[in-house]
Every structure is written in structure tokens, then in C-alpha cells.
Amino acid sequence: MLSAVLGLRLRVLRRRRPRRGRRRDRPSRGRVGGEDGGDGDDGGREPVLLVSGMGGSVLEARSRSDPKFDVRVWVRILFADRYFKKYLWGLYNADTGYVEPLDDDVEIVVPEDDYGLYAIDILDPSWFVELLKLSMVYHFHDMIDMLVNCGYEKGTTLFGYGYDFRQSNRIDKAMAGLRTKLETAYKASGGKKVNLISHSMGGLLVRCFMSMNHDVFAKYVNKWICIACPFQGAPGCINDSLLTGLQFVYGFESFFFVSRWSMHQLLVECPSIYEMLPNPEFKWKEKPVIQVWRKNPEEDGIVELIQYESSDCISLFQEALRNNELTYDGKNIALPFNMSVLEWATKTRQILDNAELPDTVSFYSIYGTSYDTPYDVWVARALLHKLIRIGTVFKEKTGQKANQLCRFVGYQCTELSYGSESSPIEDLSEVCHTVPVYTNVDGDCTVPTESAMADGFAAKERVGVEADHRGLLSDENVFELLKKWLGVSEKTQRVRVSKSKVVDLSS
Numbered sequence: 001m002l003s004a005v006l007g008l009r010l011r012v013l014r015r016r017r018p019r020r021g022r023r024r025d026r027p028s029r030g031r032v033g034g035e036d037g038g039d040g041d042d043g044g045r046e047p048v049l050l051v052s053g054m055g056g057s058v059l060e061a062r063s064r065s066d067p068k069f070d071v072r073v074w075v076r077i078l079f080a081d082r083y084f085k086k087y088l089w090g091l092y093n094a095d096t097g098y099v100e101p102l103d104d105d106v107e108i109v110v111p112e113d114d115y116g117l118y119a120i121d122i123l124d125p126s127w128f129v130e131l132l133k134l135s136m137v138y139h140f141h142d143m144i145d146m147l148v149n150c151g152y153e154k155g156t157t158l159f160g161y162g163y164d165f166r167q168s169n170r171i172d173k174a175m176a177g178l179r180t181k182l183e184t185a186y187k188a189s190g191g192k193k194v195n196l197i198s199h200s201m202g203g204l205l206v207r208c209f210m211s212m213n214h215d216v217f218a219k220y221v222n223k224w225i226c227i228a229c230p231f232q233g234a235p236g237c238i239n240d241s242l243l244t245g246l247q248f249v250y251g252f253e254s255f256f257f258v259s260r261w262s263m264h265q266l267l268v269e270c271p272s273i274y275e276m277l278p279n280p281e282f283k284w285k286e287k288p289v290i291q292v293w294r295k296n297p298e299e300d301g302i303v304e305l306i307q308y309e310s311s312d313c314i315s316l317f318q319e320a321l322r323n324n325e326l327t328y329d330g331k332n333i334a335l336p337f338n339m340s341v342l343e344w345a346t347k348t349r350q351i352l353d354n355a356e357l358p359d360t361v362s363f364y365s366i367y368g369t370s371y372d373t374p375y376d377v378w379v380a381r382a383l384l385h386k387l388i389r390i391g392t393v394f395k396e397k398t399g400q401k402a403n404q405l406c407r408f409v410g411y412q413c414t415e416l417s418y419g420s421e422s423s424p425i426e427d428l429s430e431v432c433h434t435v436p437v438y439t440n441v442d443g444d445c446t447v448p449t450e451s452a453m454a455d456g457f458a459a460k461e462r463v464g465v466e467a468d469h470r471g472l473l474s475d476e477n478v479f480e481l482l483k484k485w486l487g488v489s490e491k492t493q494r495v496r497v498s499k500s501k502v503v504d505l506s507s
Contacts, residue, residue, distance in 0.1 A: 045488060046192045046222055047157040047185040048147060051178070052120040053200025053228075054272065056139050057162030061087035062107045073108070075123035075137050077257060084258045084266070089328060090166065092269045094340040098173075099166045099269055102328050110162045115155040116181060117144060119162030140199075142474035143482075150488040159185045165201065168271035170208040170348050178209050182220040193222035195486060199473060200447070201272060203229025204352060211355035218358035225364045225485060228444055228472050231352075232451040233278035235288030235310075236374020240436050241267050242274075242317055242337070243290075243377070264432070265326045268335050274345035278451075280310040281353070285450060290316060290377045294425040303424045314342065319428040357457045364485050367452035368444020368472055369464040375448060376439035444469040461485070 055074070061083075063069035073087040087106055090099040101108060110119050118125075121144055123137040140160065152158040161181045163174045185194045198206045203226045210217040230238075237246070245264030267273045278288050290308045308316045317337040324335045357363055425431060442449045446469035453462060467475040483489055 044190075044192070045151065045157055045486075046195050047159065047189040048152060048195050048197060048486070049181055049185050050117070050120060050140050050143070050158075050160045051196060051198040051202035051206055052139065052160070052162050052165075053198070053202040054165050054276075056120055056123070056199060056202070057110050057165060058119040058123055059088065059164060060109050060111055061101075062109055064105050064107055072124075076126070077124050077137070078126070080257045081259050081262050085262055085328070088166070089262075089266055089326065090269060091333070092271065092338055092341050094344075097168060097171055097271070097344060099164075099271070102333075108164055108166075110164060114160070115158070116160035116162060117154060117158070118160075120160045136470070138474070139470075140473055143197075143479070146479050146482075146490065149490045149492065150483065150486075151491060152488075156188050157185075159188075161202075163205070165272055166266065166270045168344060168348060169201065169205040169275055170212065170351055171271075174205060175209055175212060178205065179213065179216060182216070186220050194220050195223040195225065196221055197225045197227065197482065198229065199227045200229060200469065201276065203227075203231070204275065207231075207352055207355045208348065210357070211351045214356065214358065218360050221358075221361050223362045223364065223485065224357075225366070225482065226455065227366045227478065228368055228447050228452055228469055229365070229455070230276050230447045230451050231456070232282040232284075232454045233276050234447050234451065235278040236377055236438050236440075236448075237446050238273060238276045238278070239288070239290055239313065240374065240377050240438075243320055243431055244434065244436055265324075265335060268321065268324065269338060269341065271341050271344050271348070274338075274341050275348045275352075277313075277345065278310050279349060279353075281349075282454065288375050292316070292378075292425055292428070292431065294428070316428065316431075320431040321429075323429045324432060355456075363455070363457045363459045364481075365453070365455055365459050365462040366472065366478055366481060367449055367462070367464055368447065368467050368469060369442055369449055370466040371443060371445045371468050372438075372440035373443030373445055373448050374438035375441040378437040378439070444472065 057074075058072060059074040061069075061071050061073045071083065071087075073083045076083060087101065087103070088108065090101050092098075093100050112119070114121070117140070120140045121138075122141050123139050144158070144160075147158055148154070159181060161178060163177060167174060182194055186192065196206060206224065206226070207229075240246075241264065243264075245260035245262075246267060247260045247263070278284070287309050290313055292306045292308070293303060294306055296302050296304050314337075318339075321335070321337040324337075325332050326335050327333070425434070443452070444467065449464065455462075463481055465472060465475055465477050465481075467478070472478050
């Protein structure tokens with residue numbers, strides 16, 4: 001019975017799959033790109049451009065030597081870790097400012113299908129994800145549905161902008177891409193200014209663009225609605241990501257996804273991560289810190305609680321990552337804390353701090369509240385011996401290897417306090433193999449409310465919504481605010497009408 005259902009499902013998906021290279025969901029009303037585009041029954045509304053955040057864009061690996069080779073490497077659930085390490089791991093080139101693939105034949109691109117919406121809709125649009133309804137990869141999907149139900153048309157008044165989120169928020173390619181999107185939306189809607197809706201790190205990218213292209217921003221943008229932007233950084237999450245990694249998926253699904261350590265080895269070379277370090281010049285209510293219980297060899301092994309503030313954390317990162325390396329294609333590649341990336345990110349922070357909102361642009365901010373959000377980070381010796389014992393029992397009872405179980409158990413325990421005087425660090429390089437413990441503040445699980453509110457602009461409105469970081473993109477209260485600020489309403493009871501049209505059956 002199950003095989004028959006799957007067979008029918010696959011046949012349906014094959015019928016729905018459009019040919020590669022053709023545009024998806026071409027609008028049925030208005031002339032795309034014409035002077036009168038969007039002046040049909042949409043009420044002459046202004047176009048909306050959705051800008052994704054960290055990890056919020058589909059990325060594909062393409063071969064420079066084989067035009068037929070094209071595989072989605074982010075996001076994917078099946079074989080996620082293998083594809084991630086093979087194609088997305090890269091090294092920062094200080095001469096160009098770009099993160100470059102370890103394989104010279106590989107090029108990482110963001111698909112432009114569906115007027116840029118495909119790349120930020122369902123991040124893994126495979127039959128497997130839809131069959132199991134793995135909602136954690138449904139990114140802008142619900143918001144796109146809501147806007148379509150309000151009368152927005154893809155390619156006329158609704159567009160998306162995804163980008164290679166590993167790169168700097170001010171890199172030339174990202175800046176040029178955003179400018180092109182704004183110009184396209186402006187022309188397609190008949191010369192109407194664009195309303196930007198950004199999520200998370202996408203707000204920093206928009207802010208960089210505004211700072212570096214002030215006149216262009218004023219020409220094309222009418223309103224900027226910012227959701228969950230880490231204007232002054234995300235102290236707990238980013239500090240920890242450089243030390244132990246970052247986890248996007250929790251629970252059972254994490255077995256199918258990219259491991260925390262694989263993500264760590266990517267982020268050490270990512271300018272975008274360094275650009276979200278806590279702003280040392282910002283007047284925090286309480287300065288974020290990293291605290292380490294460690295033995296002092298000069299004091300007969302006395303255990304001390306060492307505290308690192310933002311200005312001191314660099315020395316910790318350097319010492320902790322001094323022996324860090326990855327293995328790629330049988331070769332070991334040194335991957336210490338990258339001072340060249342830090343230097344680039346420092347200049348990016350100056351650009352962000354110098355941004356001024358044009359008088360003609362209205363700014364609105366939505367931020368998450370009521371969720372414990374990592375702020376200070378505590379680290380102590382990893383309880384690897386305990387995980388090994390758990391894994392041994394697991395193998396004895398099931399006959400299966402316990403590597404994934406150890407990783408899963410270890411990184412699900414970050415809410416528990418393992419840091420104590422009885423479990424100190426002896427060598428700071430051990431920090432990268434510890435289980436972190438956080439001191440939490442109010443926020444959305446990722447961005448502290450204090451950081452998200454500190455935009456420095458004369459906002460029309462700032463509103464806190466009780467939702468987590470990704471949940472803000474599908475929250476009904478957020479949707480009501482968007483409709484209010486955009487001056488639109490839904491025509492009928494909402495149904496899911498923007499289901500992703502592309503599936504990945506080839507791999």
C-alpha cells in the first residue's frame with residue numbers, strides 16, 4: 001500500500017515539475033516589466049520585495065566544466081551533511097573578500113526561479129519534505145501565501161531576494177543583486193516605489209546597501225519593514241557559533257541534517273558571522289561575556305572563572321581555534337580564527353553604524369519577545385566520557401553506531417549547567433569540544449530584544465511579538481501588522497497557493 005502511494009506521489013510530482021530554465025508561476029494578469037505592469041485589479045499597489053536572512057536562501061552547486069551538473073546543497077534533508085561538506089565548505093580570500101569553494105570547479109549560486117521567490121520559499125522543496133511535512137524548512141512560504149491572497153502578483157508586485165549568506169553583507173555581488181531586484185520591482189509595477197520586508201541578517205544586508213547606496217535606496221524604496229534584525233549583534237548565538245558551531249534543526253529531524261560541527265567549520269570562514277558579533281561600541285545594559293572555568297597552571301592548578309568581554313573575546317577565539325582544522329579530499333586544512341575576516345567585518349560594522357535612513361523612507365520594526373535567548377556563554381570541559389558511555393549502551397542494545405546519538409545528546413543539553421569548578425578547562429583548545437551553557441535574556445531564541453530594537457532610526461512603529469526567530473515569518477500577529485502597514489487586506493480565507501513548484505528527484 002505504501003509503495004503504491006509513493007509511486008502515485010512521484011508520478012504527480014513529475015507532472016508538476018517544470019522544465020529547468022523556465023520561469024515558474026508566470027503571472028496571469030498585467031504585463032511583466034511593462035510601464036503599466038500591476039495596474040490591473042491589484043489596486044495599483046506598491047511592489048513588495050522579501051529579503052531573506054542567515055541560512056534563508058536555497059543554494060545550488062554548479063560545475064564550471066559541466067553545464068549539466070546542478071545540485072541543491074542548502075537546504076537539503078537527505079544526505080545533508082555529505083553535500084554540505086563537499087560543496088559549501090570554503091576558505092576566505094583576503095584579496096577578494098569572498099568565501100571561495102574548496103573545489104575550484106564548483107560555483108555556488110542562488111536560483112532566480114519564480115522571480116526570486118523560489119529560493120526563499122520552501123528551502124528543501126523535495127517530495128520527502130512535503131510528504132513528512134517538515135515545516136522547519138518552510139521559510140517565507142506562509143508569508144508569500146498571505147501576500148498572494150492579498151492580491152500581490154509574483155513578478156509584478158511580489159519578488160524575493162536570496163543570496164549566498166556565507167558572504168559578507170556588503171560584498172559587491174550582494175549589493176549589485178539587491179539593486180537589480182529593486183530596479184526590476186520598480187519597473188515591473190509601473191514605476192512604483194518598493195516596500196522591503198527583511199528577516200534577520202537580511203536587515204543588515206539592507207542596512208549596508210542603504211549606507212553604501214543612499215541615493216539609490218531613496219529612489220526605489222518607500223517602506224522598510226524589518227523583522228528580527230540583530231542590529232547590534234546576537235551575542236550568545238554568534239559567540240558560540242565560532243567556538244562550537246550552530247544548529248538550525250533540533251529533535252528527531254537533526255539526525256537527517258547538517259551536524260553542528262560541520263556548520264562550525266563553515267562559519268569560521270564566513271564574514272557574515274563575524275559581522276554579527278556583538279557591537280563593542282554599543283551601550284549594552286549589561287555587556288555580553290563569555291565565561292570559562294579553567295585551571296591556572298601558574299597558580300598550582302587553582303580553578304578560576306575567567307570572564308571575556310567583547311574586546312577580550314578575540315584572544316579567546318584565537319587560542320581556542322589555534323589547532324582547528326578540517327579534512328577535505330584527504331587533506332588537512334588549517335582553520336584558525338581568521339583575523340582577515342575580522343578586519344573586514346570591523347569595516348562592515350563602521351558602514352552599518354554610519355547608515356542614515358532617507359527622509360522619504362518609512363521604517364517599521366518587528367522583534368521577537370518572551371523567549372529565552374542566549375546572551376552570555378559559559379563553557380567547561382566537555383562531558384565526552386558520559387556521551388561515550390551512553391553511546392556504548394546504545395550500541396550494545398541496538399547494534400548501531402552511536403556517533404550520531406552522541407552528537408545529538410550532547411547538543412540537546414545546552415540548557416543544562418555543566419560548567420562548574422569541578423569540571424574546568426585545562427587547555428583553551430578544548431573549548432571547541434565543549435557543551436555550552438547560556439545565560440538568557442528576553443528575545444526570540446536567537447536575537448536579544450535589546451539588539452533588535454536598537455536600530456537607531458526614527459521608526460514609524462516598533463512592535464514586539466511573542467514568537468521565536470523563524471516563527472515570526474509565519475505568525476498571524478506579524479501578518480496583521482504587515483497588512484496594516486502595507487494597507488492591504490486578504491480577499492478570501494487563506495489557503496496555501498504558493499506551493500513550491502520544483503522538486504529534487506535527480507539526486
